[in-house]
Structure formats: C-alpha cells, structure tokens
Amino acid sequence: MRLAQAQLTNYRSIRDSTLFQIERDKTILVGVNEAGKTAVLRALQSINPSPDTPKLDYLRDYPRAELNEIQTGRLTPSALPVAEVRFDLEDADRRAAAEFAPVADDVYITVYRYLDGSRTWTVHGLGQKLSMKAVAKDLVRLRAYLATQSAPQTLLDEIDVLTAVDSGADLNAHAAAVTAMLNTALPLIPEGSPESERWDRLEAAVEETRGWQKATGAIWSRLPLLVYYSTYFTVRPRIDLESLAARQERGDIDSEYDFGNLSLLKFLGFTARELSELGSGAPVKPSSYETNADVRKQHDEALTEHQRKLDDRQYRLNAAGVKLTQDIRRVWGDDNVQLRIVADGQYLKVMVVDDLGVEVELDQRSEGFRWLVSFFVVFRAQAADDLAGAILLLDEPGLSLHALKQQEFRKTVSLLGVDNQIIYTTHSPFMVGSDELDLVRIVEMSSREAGTKVHTRLQVDDPRSIYPLQAALGYELAQHMFAQKKNLVCEGVTDMFYLNALNEAAGEAGKPTFRNSPAIIPAGTASKVAYFCTIYAGQNLSVAALLDSDTAGDQAATQDALVALLPKRAVLRAGDFIDGVSHGAETEDLLRETLLSLAKELGWDSISTAAAQPHRPVMDILTSEHKNVSKWKLAKALTLHLRDDGFDALTAAEQGAWEKLVAAVNKAL
Structure with a gap:
C-alpha cells in the first residue's frame, strides 16, 4: 500500500x-527554517x-x-x-x-x-455497501408468505424486528439476525418455489455484505506503519541501565534524549530493569548451602536460571548486532564494518569493530556513522522488525554526513528498507538531485495567519524556499563542468531539462540519442555561451553550442570569440531543426504541439492562437496571452509526460525535429 x-x-x-x-517511492520536502x-x-x-x-x-x-x-x-x-x-x-x-x-x-x-x-x-471503488433497503421488500413478502404457512409467531416477530430497522442502516450489522431467521424459515419453504428464490436472494445479499466487510477489513489491516525519525533520536554509545530503569519507574523519561536508548532496548526485547538485574551478578551462595539440602537445591536452580538468562541475553545481543551490521553495510558501503552490542555489568555498550579487529565505542566513530546506526535501531524497533511496507518519515536525514556521503545516501536512500516509501525533509543541496525535480514538494509559510502550505509547484512566494534546489543544480553543474570529454552548451536551465528528458525518453524508445553521453551545460543567457565554450575549449574538450534563433541568439552566434573558437557546424540554432517557425524559434519550439497541450492543462490555453499563427514562437504566444507563464512548470510537465507516456507520445514532427538535432549534435561533437 x-x-x-x-x-x-x-x-x-x-x-x-x-x-x-x-x-510512489520517494518524496522530498524542501523549505526554510520554521x-x-x-x-x-x-x-x-x-x-x-x-x-x-x-x-x-x-x-x-x-x-x-x-x-x-x-x-x-x-x-x-x-x-x-x-x-x-x-x-x-x-x-x-x-x-x-x-x-x-x-x-x-x-x-x-x-x-x-x-x-x-x-x-x-x-x-x-470496492462496490456498493448494502443497506437494509436492499432486503426490505423481500423480507416483507417472505413474512406474508410464512404467515400463510402457519409459521411460528417467534419467526414472524423476528422478521418484524428486521423490517422495522431504518432502511439506511448497514445490512452487515444485522446479517447475523437475517441468517438466523433464514435458517429457521428454510424448512417452511418448498424447494423450487418463488419463495425459495426469494430466500436465495436474501442469503446472497447477506453473503455479499459479509464479503464486502471482510474485504474492507483485509485492506484496513494492511495499512502501513508510518515511522518518524529525527536526528535527535540518537543511540548513546554507553547506556547506564540502572539509571535508565530508575527514571522509567519514576516516569522521568526525556522523550527525545532517551528515545534512541529505549528503541535499542525494545529492539533487543529487554527492559532496562531486566538487563540491570542480570548485570547485578549471579545469586549469592547462602551460608547454609553446604548443610541444608533444600537451600542448596534452590540456589542451584536459581544459578541455572540465571545462566540461562545470560545465554538468552547473549544470543539476543548477538542477533541484533548481526542485523544492524547487515543494515549498515548495505548503505555505508564498507563490508568490513561490524557492530556488536555488549552488556558489561550495569552498562549496555554499542561497539564498532574495524577492519583491523579493533573495537571502539560508537561515539568514537563519525557523527554520520552514529546517525546511521541510530536510524536503523529506531526503524527496526518501531517497525517491530516487520520492515516491508512501512513508510519512512525522515526529518533532516544525513545532516551530519559529509557532503559526498550525503550524495551517496541520497542515491541509496531507497535501500534503507526494501519496498519502503520514503518522505524526507532537507535543507541540504546534496540531498536533492537535479534529476529529482518532480519529487520535490516546497513547504512554505508566507505568514502565520496562512500557516504552513505544501506546494507541488516550484514557483513559490518566498524564493528562499527553493534555494537548496538552486544550490544543488549549481553544485552539480560545477562538478560536471569538466567531467565529460564532449559538451553541449545551451542557453538556459530549462533547455537542459528538455534535452536531458528527451534524450532519456528517446533512448528508452530505441530512437536516436546523443552519442558518448555529452554533458549538457546551461550558460544562463545567450551572451554567456561564448565564455563557457572558451573555457571548455581551453581544457581540450569537445564543445558545441545550441542557441535560440532569436535576436539574442543571433548576437551570440556572431560573437568574434565564438566564431573564432568553433567551426560553423558546432554552432547550432534551434530554428534549423524546426519546420514552420520563422525568426525567434527557441528550444521549446522543438516540442510545440506537446507543450501547447501541456500548457492548456496548466491553465494557459493558446492552442487556437498557435494554430492561427503557425510561424510564431510558442513561448511568445503563451507569454503574450497569459500572466505568470513559467518555463519551469512547462519543463516539469514535459518531464512527467515523457516519464509516463514515453517518447512515442510526441508528434511525428517533434520526433523528426529531435532526430535532426541529435544528428547535428553528434556530428558537431
């Protein structure tokens, strides 16, 4: 579910x-503090x-x-x-x-x-829930028939009680009474008669409502557990069992400070008092042990029971350490790391064994590692070890992880539990990937009166809300700037989204794609394209430029630096791949019909205008006819459209324009 x-x-x-x-799998909540x-x-x-x-x-x-x-x-x-x-x-x-x-x-x-x-x-959608109205007429007619057959008055009274029930009442609430009445009436009804058919209808209605009730109950019983985890829920490396047990008995528990420790105990299946008593040592031998056979027998039995409890504790601690080790290895990426949970007198300790076999307490490892251990302890304790299906609600996960480890954690977050849906909040740009635009929900509070709002759209009242997305994009661009041997520089970020989405969808459909996986880099504006190309060429990297066919693109295409730097075939113009649109064509015009349809769904219907003006750029039409037209919204809508419907959902003209563009880029690079 x-x-x-x-x-x-x-x-x-x-x-x-x-x-x-x-x-379905992962949702990211982004927003400012408070x-x-x-x-x-x-x-x-x-x-x-x-x-x-x-x-x-x-x-x-x-x-x-x-x-x-x-x-x-x-x-x-x-x-x-x-x-x-x-x-x-x-x-x-x-x-x-x-x-x-x-x-x-x-x-x-x-x-x-x-x-x-x-x-x-x-x-x-499970079908209509039956009410007493569904059987009311058949009950009345069955009573009339039974009255002519000298039926017992008690049977007739039972039917009278049922017919007096409000017609809107749930039939299932009275199913047992209807069934009892039918069983009593059955011997009075000739087989094959019309009343026998009426009896069958009443029984079928009861079975249907019981089936409906059982089916809804089966669905309800499978409702997934929602497990919340906060950075504050930390497992302490050394737990004072006597102190914790005493505070529990006094009702003096700190819900945040002690939560991780109590979760560890729950995961182990012990209370703090049980472990504390085991840590107090074996039963003391009585002074009359040697002289009194009964005392000796009682002491020996107590000693045996104590040893059995110690063995039970050891086995549970060992099993818990193995489970946690498996969880940590799966995400941390180190097959040598090993966790051990050790009972030492009045203390419960979480130890980490490194690849040299050296044991250190948990607090001697990094905060990020400690966070990961604490998470798995809480998760397993709350989910009662039934991990499949639980929904994870992670509050600022990985905050103490190194930036690069956060990136790895982001990629493997779905591995935290098999088949687990995950919702997490973050401020960190390293916990949001540029390919996860459609997974982000913006949490915003423009005023206390309005309160907290959750937006699917990226266009919000407070631009600070999307800063992690901007920072994530900037970081990823910087990291990839010189990572690829072949690079295509485009004008804007939305151009990059379009090209990446189209390239991925075309590949899945077996259609032409960019060869050698070139990096697609947005320069920000047409005027900056020449600078980006200069930097790439200076690093001995292959580079091509894709410019819009508007005035800004014309000016950029004729810049001396770009003309001297790139061969003519490496300066590509959007209009060269589009039939029909004259001066002003942009990347969006490669997808003219599809974007017009998506824009209509977003509330910007300009299909008739575009049909009447086929040579006019699509963004020029939309922005002139509608307020607040967002290129970001269109880019996101196209990404979702291609993800759900595939490359073949594009028109033939759009697919043809893409294939022309791909051929030109591959030739240029």
Missing part, C-alpha cells in the same frame, strides 16, 4: 496544507504511528492562536481533522481483499485522523 496524497489541517503551524501529491516541515511529517505520522508515539493532544498540537476556540467549547477536538490521506493499493493488497470480494484496479482507501485521536476510514 502506498501513500498517494494528503491534506493536513489544524496541526501546530498547519491551518490547511492544501492537497498535495506524494510520489516553514513547518517537521509538522508535516508529524501530522502524516499520526495516521498510523507506532504504539510508543505520543498521542495527539490539543493543548500541544492545535494551532496555539486558535486554542481558545476549543477551551471555550466553540470547537471540539473530535470534529477537527488533522490529516486526510489516500492510500493506493498494491497487488498484494488487492489479492488479500479479493479472497472475500471482487476488487477493481482503482480501489483505494482514505483515512482520516482527528485531533482527539479518533480515526475513520473509507474504502472507495
């Missing part, structure tokens, strides 16, 4: 997040948290400025929704439900959580 969309309300900084979509990213994760977690998660409390969780509305009784927590989310079913979920009722492909479940902690849910 996968989380597909959510709308969050009435929770801390969130008044109404608005409805936002959640990606925008409400943690509140978004916490509100999502409330849908199906682990048992040890703090319960919702209106004093702590309702927007503070509105708290008086509850305290004065004008609003009640039970009527205030915190989260409304939709889960889409996987094949395994459908198979589980199909054992009881037919299940269509479009079945999904909506879950609602309220501020008082109550929860409701609805399964959509």
Whole structure:
C-alpha cells in the first residue's frame, strides 16, 4: 500500500496544507527554517504511528492562536481533522481483499485522523455497501408468505424486528439476525418455489455484505506503519541501565534524549530493569548451602536460571548486532564494518569493530556513522522488525554526513528498507538531485495567519524556499563542468531539462540519442555561451553550442570569440531543426504541439492562437496571452509526460525535429 496524497489541517503551524501529491517511492520536502516541515511529517505520522508515539493532544498540537476556540467549547477536538490521506493499493493488497470480494484496479482507501485521536476510514471503488433497503421488500413478502404457512409467531416477530430497522442502516450489522431467521424459515419453504428464490436472494445479499466487510477489513489491516525519525533520536554509545530503569519507574523519561536508548532496548526485547538485574551478578551462595539440602537445591536452580538468562541475553545481543551490521553495510558501503552490542555489568555498550579487529565505542566513530546506526535501531524497533511496507518519515536525514556521503545516501536512500516509501525533509543541496525535480514538494509559510502550505509547484512566494534546489543544480553543474570529454552548451536551465528528458525518453524508445553521453551545460543567457565554450575549449574538450534563433541568439552566434573558437557546424540554432517557425524559434519550439497541450492543462490555453499563427514562437504566444507563464512548470510537465507516456507520445514532427538535432549534435561533437 502506498501513500498517494494528503491534506493536513489544524496541526501546530498547519491551518490547511492544501492537497498535495506524494510520489510512489520517494518524496522530498524542501523549505526554510520554521516553514513547518517537521509538522508535516508529524501530522502524516499520526495516521498510523507506532504504539510508543505520543498521542495527539490539543493543548500541544492545535494551532496555539486558535486554542481558545476549543477551551471555550466553540470547537471540539473530535470534529477537527488533522490529516486526510489516500492510500493506493498494491497487488498484494488487492489479492488479500479479493479472497472475500471482487476488487477493481482503482480501489483505494482514505483515512482520516482527528485531533482527539479518533480515526475513520473509507474504502472507495470496492462496490456498493448494502443497506437494509436492499432486503426490505423481500423480507416483507417472505413474512406474508410464512404467515400463510402457519409459521411460528417467534419467526414472524423476528422478521418484524428486521423490517422495522431504518432502511439506511448497514445490512452487515444485522446479517447475523437475517441468517438466523433464514435458517429457521428454510424448512417452511418448498424447494423450487418463488419463495425459495426469494430466500436465495436474501442469503446472497447477506453473503455479499459479509464479503464486502471482510474485504474492507483485509485492506484496513494492511495499512502501513508510518515511522518518524529525527536526528535527535540518537543511540548513546554507553547506556547506564540502572539509571535508565530508575527514571522509567519514576516516569522521568526525556522523550527525545532517551528515545534512541529505549528503541535499542525494545529492539533487543529487554527492559532496562531486566538487563540491570542480570548485570547485578549471579545469586549469592547462602551460608547454609553446604548443610541444608533444600537451600542448596534452590540456589542451584536459581544459578541455572540465571545462566540461562545470560545465554538468552547473549544470543539476543548477538542477533541484533548481526542485523544492524547487515543494515549498515548495505548503505555505508564498507563490508568490513561490524557492530556488536555488549552488556558489561550495569552498562549496555554499542561497539564498532574495524577492519583491523579493533573495537571502539560508537561515539568514537563519525557523527554520520552514529546517525546511521541510530536510524536503523529506531526503524527496526518501531517497525517491530516487520520492515516491508512501512513508510519512512525522515526529518533532516544525513545532516551530519559529509557532503559526498550525503550524495551517496541520497542515491541509496531507497535501500534503507526494501519496498519502503520514503518522505524526507532537507535543507541540504546534496540531498536533492537535479534529476529529482518532480519529487520535490516546497513547504512554505508566507505568514502565520496562512500557516504552513505544501506546494507541488516550484514557483513559490518566498524564493528562499527553493534555494537548496538552486544550490544543488549549481553544485552539480560545477562538478560536471569538466567531467565529460564532449559538451553541449545551451542557453538556459530549462533547455537542459528538455534535452536531458528527451534524450532519456528517446533512448528508452530505441530512437536516436546523443552519442558518448555529452554533458549538457546551461550558460544562463545567450551572451554567456561564448565564455563557457572558451573555457571548455581551453581544457581540450569537445564543445558545441545550441542557441535560440532569436535576436539574442543571433548576437551570440556572431560573437568574434565564438566564431573564432568553433567551426560553423558546432554552432547550432534551434530554428534549423524546426519546420514552420520563422525568426525567434527557441528550444521549446522543438516540442510545440506537446507543450501547447501541456500548457492548456496548466491553465494557459493558446492552442487556437498557435494554430492561427503557425510561424510564431510558442513561448511568445503563451507569454503574450497569459500572466505568470513559467518555463519551469512547462519543463516539469514535459518531464512527467515523457516519464509516463514515453517518447512515442510526441508528434511525428517533434520526433523528426529531435532526430535532426541529435544528428547535428553528434556530428558537431
């Protein structure tokens, strides 16, 4: 089961997040400090948290400025929704439900959580839920028939009770009574008669509603656990068991400081008190041990039991260390690293064994390594070791990892749990890839009155919100600037998105693509293309330039530096590959028909104008007829379009223009 969309309300900084979509595998929440990213994760977690998660409390969780509305009784927590989310079913979920009722492909479940902690849910598309109205007429007619057959008055009374039930009532709630009545009436109904058919219809209705109920129950039982993890939930390298046990018994637990330690104990299957008592040593031999046979027997039995408990502890600690080692190796990339959990008197220690066989405590390794160990401990404890299907809500993951390790962690984040959907927040540009534009959701709070909003679009009120995306793009461009032997310099970032998306889609469809994987580098403006080409040529790298066929492109194409630097075939113009568009053609005109269709979906319908003016550039038409036209939105829409529908969804003219461009670039490089 996968989380597909959510709308969050009435929770801390969130008044109404608005409805936002959640990606199937990984979703990235980006926003400035105090925008409400943690509140978004916490509100999502409330849908199906682990048992040890703090319960919702209106004093702590309702927007503070509105708290008086509850305290004065004008609003009640039970009527205030915190989260409304939709889960889409996987094949395994459908198979589980199909054992009881037919299940269509479009079945999904909506879950609602309220501020008082109550929860409701609805399964959509499973078929009509039957009410008493479905059987009301047959019950009346069956009673009339049975009355003529000298049926017992008790049987007739049972039918009278059923027919008196409100017609809108759930049939399943009365299924047992209907079944009992039918079993009593069966001997009074001749086989093959019309009343026998009526009896069959009533029985079928009961079986249908029971099947519907069991199918919805099967779907509900498979609701995934939502596991929240914060950087604060750190496992301490040395845990004082007696101190922790005493604080637990006093109710003096720090929910953040102790959470990692308690998770480790839960993962091991012990309480702090149990381990503390085991650490106190073996039972002391009584003074009468040698002279009293009964005392000797009791002591020997206690000693044997103590040794058995020590063995049990050792086996559990060893098994836990093996599991954590496997998890860490899978992500950390070091097959020599080994974790051991050791009980030493009143202390529980997490040790790391390096490739030399040297044991050191966890705090002597890097903060990033310690974070990763803590994450897996909490994850396994909260998920009760049933990792498959849990949804991971990661708050600022990898914050203490080195920048390059963050990049590796980003690439392997889906390996943290097999078949786990992941939603994480970040400020770090290294945790967002330039190829993950469609996975990003912007969390923004323009004012306290408006509260936290979650945007799928990248065009937001506060430009600081998308700074990690800009920084990520800048870093990636810098890293790749001289990495490739062959390079194609284009004008803008959206041109790069178009070219990369088209090249990938064409490759998947078996159509022509750029040879030797050239780096596609946006210069920012046409005037800077010459400078970029100069830098690449100075590094003895192959370089070509793709310029728009507008005035700025004309000026750039005739710059002395570019003319002297590149052969004529290496200065490409967008208009050379497009039939019909005259002066002013841009990269977008390679995809004219498709972009016009996508623009209409975005609210910018200029199809009729474009049809009447076939030689006019598409962006010129859109920007003249509509306000706030965004090249970023169009680029993202095309990326999603190609991902979902493939290269063959483009028109023949667009595919032809792409093939011409590819041939020219390959020749130039």
